[in-house]
């Protein structure tokens with residue numbers, strides 16, 4: 001199939017006109033080549049050629065032939081995406097307000113520095129430093145939002161699903177993700193689904209085998225009745241009427257049959273754990289010896305009594321539990337395949353795909369991959385798994401685009417792949433990846449811990465889309481394979497190739513593919529699959545047929561053997577995988593680091609987040625307070641690591657735009673705000689305890705500044721809510737989590753980050769609550785109270801503020817000359833802190849008041865210690881009267 005046909009397919013239903021969206025010229029020629037769409041650019045070149053054949057007889061016929069060619073080209077290559085600007089009525093006041101607020105902030109800080117609080121220099125000094133940092137931090141966050149794009153109304157492959165541990169990540173959830181990919185609306189011969197199983201677990205393998213059988217029913221059902229979403233769990237759990245808009249009379253019968261089949265499928269998947277356990281050596285050993293052998297790892301037998309190849313029968317000394325040999329197994333063959341070759345085992349399953357009426361229907365290719373794990377080799381977690389998938393897929397299917405999904409991120413809208421791929425094919429050869437937002441199922445209705453994170457997904461990422469593009473967020477990201485391989489964007493690549501050709505020396509790894517082995521490793525099949533750099537700079541439709549057409553032939557045994565070799569542990573030795581090639585190693589945030597490398601090379605990314613539809617959703621979310629704090633801790637640790645690494649955004653190359661650089665700087669420096677924020681949250685308590693305030697007197701000037709800063713912030717927020725199409729409640733939850741995370745997990749990250757840079761210890765993964773594993777009570781996990789040391793600072797802040805309010809009230813009431821303004825200032829300030837910590841307090845209470853006693857003991861002790869410390873510091877003589885009646889020794 002030609003690229004033109006592919007484009008026409010992907011643009012189906014979206015483009016009804018032929019005019020150029022970039023230059024707004026229909027069939028005419030605009031003067032500047034750099035603002036033209038590919039079609040107009042061709043027209044422009046054509047006129048230039050015609051002019052060159054001055055008055056010659058050939059001019060007219062040349063013009064006619066070229067015109068016909070371009071018209072055909074134009075028809076095939078209509079633009080499929082367009083950028084919609086934020087209305088000026090919102091953007092202009094938004095930018096003006098930012099400017100105005102910067103001026104007010106400048107004046108406010110000057111005023112604050114000039115007007116010292118001589119009575120409480122300590123309070124004054126700390127508050128001024130904190131406020132200056134907040135302004136700096138606000139600037140870092142606000143400036144990249146100067147040029148947002150609201151929504152992209154747009155019309156997507158080698159899909160990677162990563163799974164790590166079937167005990168923590170339900171195989172049923174992984175199976176649902178795989179089914180949603182297989183049922184996506186994309187040409188089956190163009191779609192390959194890879195499931196990476198880092199545990200090499202037979203349980204996951206057999207679940208995927210079940211998927212391949214069930215897909216033969218599920219995919220035809222989805223296509224026949226056009227059902228959405230195409231993950232069966234989410235489809236059968238839909239709250240809306242399933243029969244709405246369905247006109248085929250056999251729908252009711254088919255749906256009932258599918259529901260029965262899916263229930264049986266679930267039972268089979270859920271029974272696998274026990275079934276596999278019974279077949280494992282470890283289980284037998286446990287049964288016999290009543291102890292689980294620590295090492296060597298257990299050998300396991302498959303259902304047909306064959307040895308499961310991802311376990312050793314005779315393990316070597318030193319093998320750990322999760323060590324295993326590599327496995328590549330083609331579970332569903334591509335349409336052109338006659339037989340299914342397997343790596344390590346001979347019993348390939350071929351599943352006939354029958355639709356509900358008994359007619360054969362083709363299914364996409366599906367491959368199970370477990371990369372090798374051995375003692376002495378670092379596995380690099382998810383980044384390592386993705387790099388192994390990138391190499392194996394290059395040999396098996398070599399799709400020019402890669403889409404990666406966490407085990408729980410299923411395709412919610414069947415058009416998701418088509419939409420994303422349109423951005424890639426639109427002549428936007430500089431686009432390295434298209435990022436989709438994360439939308440969650442199973443979050444409590446009030447979204448207590450801001451799990452939906454709409455401020456990030458709908459405001460910050462959209463804002464970056466107006467600069468150089470959103471960050472890579474780890475999952476739901478469609479990559480250009482060449483960008484993953486670490487190549488420069490087309491123009492830079494072309495320039496470099498030309499320079500190299502001219503000078504004919506230098507590090508020519510883009511010119512002489514023989515040096516590729518140092519970069520990509522020794523697999524000749526892998527190196528042969530990399531198209532030569534020359535085609536990088538040409539539009540997709542202008543490249544030789546073989547670089548854009550389906551490169552997949554039948555998956556042969558030699559290619560499976562080669563795929564096995566590139567997923568061995570030692571393959572990456574002395575190569576650039578994990579550094580200049582593939583996903584970056586050594587970072588808790590391999591995603592952001594990988595996207596950062598690409599932006600630094602001059603690539604741009606695109607955000608694909610239409611408001612009216614969710615392309616991907618996640619079936620699991622950390623809705624428990626402790627889990628959420630640990631998730632924030634892990635992410636913030638990645639940010640701190642980035643700050644202290646050679647990827648510090650202050651050191652970027654000139655290829656990265658200034659505002660994009662600021663956005664990365666804000667991302668990596670953000671946890672430092674926690675120090676100032678924590679100190680600032682203690683200030684109201686200190687104010688109330690001491691009877692002082694952060695300014696000497698609450699004057700009209702001070703109030704005017706506070707009012708101006710608050711009002712501008714409110715209007716900015718309203719405008720931001722408007723252009724990002726979010727709700728006020730999303731913004732407010734985000735603000736609360738910013739304070740909760742800032743006073744807990746971010747502080748932890750500041751301790752853990754540098755330690756990790758020095759020691760390289762990996763943080764533990766995030767625990768998530770899967771909606772597919774139903775609890776007796778809905779959102780029961782939300783109310784479970786679990787202790788983590790990250791809770792100590794916010795508990796202390798709350799306790800101290802409460803004690804201070806009590807002391808402040810008592811002193812003011814009993815005093816003969818009460819300092820009302822200082823008291824009210826401190827009270828308001830304290831209230832501000834407490835309402836931000838409200839979700840945290842609720843999280844501590846649980847549902848039935850089952851808060852661990854340690855929480856109260858800790859909070860009481862720390863709060864009393866700090867109060868006494870403060871009073872002692874205030875009164876060196878050792879005795880001071882507070883409020884006339886309360887005295888401290």
Ligand SMILES: O=c1ccn([C@@H]2O[C@H](COP(=O)(O)OP(=O)(O)O[C@H]3O[C@H](CO)[C@@H](O)[C@H](O)[C@H]3O)[C@@H](O)[C@H]2O)c(=O)[nH]1
Pocket residue numbers: 162163164165169196198380381382385405406407408473474475588589590591592631634765766
């Ligand atoms: O050794 C590993 C560890 C994890 N995974 C998979 O990676 C995905 C993410 O897991 P993990 O990183 O433990 O969970 P989270 O903390 O939830 O990950 C968030 O944060 C990561 C780092 O920023 C991103 O890559 C993820 O997309 C994002 O969901 C899951 O599908 C895992 O199965 C592996 O394949 N191998």
